[in-house]
Amino acid sequence: MEAMLKGYPVITEIPVAWGEMDALNHVNNVVYFRYFETARIDYFLQLSLMDDLQKTGIGPVLKEAQCSYKIPVTFPDTLHVGSKICDMGDDRFTMEYSVYSQKLGKITTVGRAEVVMFNFKTNKKAHISDEIRSRVTEIQAEKDVISV
Secondary structure, X not given: OOOOOOOOOEEEEEEOOHHHEOOOOOEXXXXXXXHHHHHHHHHHHHHOHHHHHHXXXXXXXEEEEEEEEOOOOXXXXXXXXXXXXXXXXXXXXXXXXXXXXXXXXXXXXXXXXXXXXXEXXXXXXXXXXXXXXXXXXXXXXXXXXXXX
């Protein structure tokens, strides 16, 4: 697992629930977006973005998400979702996800998301602060991820 998720500074463990499977007996396609959300929030907690939101009124908003399904996942299994920031602009950043199946020993799914920083007080986009940029660099450097 470590080799396949190398470069992902935050790894979220998620057990597959029986109720996440569909009529074709594998995890339903929409459930992966929930897995990505869980991993994204774990990354945000590492960045203290949710604390910043409470203090400043500025926080992340999901603009776009995409998913590529490679191998079906079935119950029972435990997934490890790696997340990282691969690109950063003035007011937005792109995250990448890889889902590793413990049962299959393979990456089963990959995804991307674009996140925009938003000022909830003014209802306008906001710039990513230097403090957040610095925290991203620190988190990514801890796992030998190329700085953004």
